[in-house]
Amino acid sequence: MAKNTDYYKVLGVGEKAAADEIKRAYRRLAKKYHPDANPNNPAAAERFKEISEAHSVLSDSEKRKHYDLMRKYGAFAPTTGGTGGPRVEDFDFTKGFEGFGGLGDLFSTIFGKGRREAPEPIEVAVTVPFRVAALGGRVPVNVGVTEACPVCGGSGGAPGATISVCPECKGKGEIAFGQGAFAVKRPCPVCRTRGRVASEACGRCGGRGEVQMERRLMIDVSPGVESGYRLRVRDQGQRGADGTVSDVFVTITVESDRFLQRDGQDVVCSIPINLAQAVFGTRVRVRTLEGKRVVLRIPSGTQSGRKFRIRG
Secondary structure, eight states, X not given: OOXXXXXXXXXXXXXXXOHHHHHHHHHHHHHHHOGGGSTTOHHHHHHHHHHHHHHHHHTSHHHHHHHHXXXXXXXXXXXXXXXXXXXXXXXXXXXXXXXXXXXXXXXXXXXXXXXXXXXXXXXXXXXXXXXXXXXXXXXXXXXXXXXXXXXXXXSOBOTTOOEEEOTTTTTSSEEEESSGGGXXXXXXXXXXXXXXXXXXXXXXXXXXXXXXXXXXXXXXXXXXXXTTOEEEETTOSOBOTTSOBOOEEEEEEEOOOSSOEEEXXXXXXXXXXXXXXXXXXXXXXXXXXXXXXXXXXXXXXXXXXXXXXXXX
């Protein structure tokens, strides 16, 4: 990030631009300056890096809030002219961020000092049959994950293509914006963090080295689970660059049953009988959760709405 970088000017939007406006501006510029559309054009690649960096900050509400605060106090002011708060040119690199009144913490919050973030957990929803929710059981869940391309093995190259060190990041997989304490590391837009580039892109993944796959999991549902319950399945989500695997969170919705309903920890149902059965009494067969039918005796003189209990 250059000392006088203004992310709003980079994207060509105003300070009050809404999130949708920022997104549209980024997509328009990214499409125009993307390295794939401008091969062997260093100027376009540099412009794309600025656009990506600006979008990564302004598209995140928390990062944007901190950035606006630093911008307000002159942290990104040009190196000449103007007055006001602390300036980049006044920064003493031997003393850290003391002269910036805590802006160093904001930098750490925004840019993360180049550390790799853990993969995000995956959120999915599943509908569970009423009987399974009541008695417990196993249900299948389909989870969308990104995996290494089965054709190129993650290299991004077509079969027989030459794989060489990325000229942009020199094989590091990431590039730095700015200088010294203001350097910010971001994934390389040319090799997409792999550090290598292919002479010909893989036809299966388009050179990305990864494809979207669907993984089928079997999850255990505890007896008595209710709608809205959130179940955690460890180490079955997305694999990160550091080799760690995120968790999957499954939100359960209990499917309604045409005959049985839940009332706390009990199950209730309504059974219609005719007038003669109510007056003289009768026997009816009641379906239970296990699928069996239990014979229930209805005594004579039973009134509409009366409740009977079948224990257990």
